[in-house]
Amino acid sequence: MTYPKERHLFPGGNTYKGFFSFYKYILTQKDANRIICMKGGPGTGKSSLMKKVAAHFKNKGYSIEYHHCSSDNNSLDGIVIKELGLAILDGTSPHMVDPIHPGAVDEILNMGIALDTDALSSNKGNIMNICKDISNNFQRAYTFLSSAKSIHDDWSRLNSSALEYSKIITISESLKEEIFNKQKPGFGDERHLFATAFTPNGIITFANDLTNEFKHKFVLKGGPGFSKTTILLEIGKLAQKKGYFVEYMHDPFIPERIEHILIPEISTCVLTENEISQTSFNGKLYNIEDFCNTSILSRNKEDINYNKKVFYDLINKAIFLISEAHRLHDDLESYYINSIDFKILDNIYEDVIQKFEKYVPL
Structure with missing residues (x-):
């Protein structure tokens, strides 16, 4: 494609x-x-x-x-x-x-x-104060995101305790069989970016537009701790070994995790429906909860729901602070625009x- x-x-x-x-x-x-x-x-x-x-x-x-x-x-x-x-x-x-x-x-x-640097110099104090306030808002936002990570880790542990790993392996093997039927010479390149981000306007994702023209879509559905990144990395690295270029779209919250992979040469992508972007996709769906021990998930449900509430409260506070930083940035820009x-x-x-x-x- x-x-x-x-x-x-x-x-x-x-x-x-x-x-x-x-x-x-x-x-x-x-x-x-x-x-x-x-x-x-x-x-x-x-x-x-x-x-x-x-x-x-x-x-x-x-x-x-x-x-x-x-x-x-x-x-x-x-x-x-x-x-x-x-x-x-x-x-x-x-x-x-x-x-x-x-x-x-x-x-x-x-x-x-x-x-006009003379005009800017006359507003030095105001500019420096706004810059300080912008920095403080970002630092506070990152503090709340870091706190959310601790809650997210506990949520992940509760989910992963219900995983039946032998069944998870079947997802990877099924994807390999469906995706790869030929091999190119050489080793494929890779590219790393984000399709999703925490912005002043909330959590914004371009994933649907990025994959709109892909013919073969596979979707992994599930929250944290369900081995989605493990599966994505396994498929991505195999694609590269078979000579294909792979775009790795990283998780906007935990950047070492993978949110999606795109293999354009074979018009194939493996996407996740996750707790961050909360975006749905059309494609062959693998619901990770179907590969879990339902009794353990049921036993952990109350704790998981508590973690979800705290997690999204912290995320929303971080987004509010990012939006405050943006509002201040607009104030800062006005000094420069008036001096251009x-x-x-x-x-x-x-x-x-x-x-x-x-x-x-x-």
Whole structure:
């Protein structure tokens, strides 16, 4: 299969570990012709520039990946023009992207040249106070997410105590038989990103759109502790051994877990219906609870329900704090927007278009 002309993903996320980044997978150095790393404060037009450049090349028929910001899902942290091997990334905090092969592959674009620094200096105290408040809100949000992780661990233990592992093995074997009927030479590459994120607007997922055109969909349904990541990793690693490229979509809460895997060359994906995104999918369904000891699940039901309540209370508090940080960020942006020379931003846009147009085949 070929990817759709438009894809939406998250390259980073607000997790129980704090901000977690997969930015190096947006576009690898070996696949890139040019990567522009933008620097500049909030409100300096980074996301707007990316949207304009993306629209320009989308209108020319090229495929665009939109990499959204988990702290503002309506804003962009990056775009990729797939066929041309071109990308623009927001290289500012918290991801701090810098050129790896300066000039040869990547370069810095300083959006700050459009700023009236004298005007900003006169508001130094207010800007510093807002930045401090934003940081405090994020730190509090991560504290609540970390607390939710402890409850989530107990919930996982209660569920896993009911698992009948011999039956879980049958899920993996069944998936292997249905998915793989041929092998390619070599070992397949991998890519790691998020399809889902904790954002100011709640838990947002692009999973349905990402997998809409896949012909073969398999769905693992169940809460924490039901070995979904184990199954996904087993299938993903086998796909790579058979020569297929695999996209691993990580869990937005616990980034070392896997939420979904996509194997585009054989139009196949294995998805999870889980306690975080709470999203349903069409596909062949494996309900993990059907492979559990129902008497143990019944015995643990009261404790599981208690954990669920506490868990979602903590998650909702974290999301509220992320939304508060976003509200403050809007206040911060207003100082920068009022200090911007938009003519300079227009010139920057034209320069980027000219640079990227050099890679369009004649």
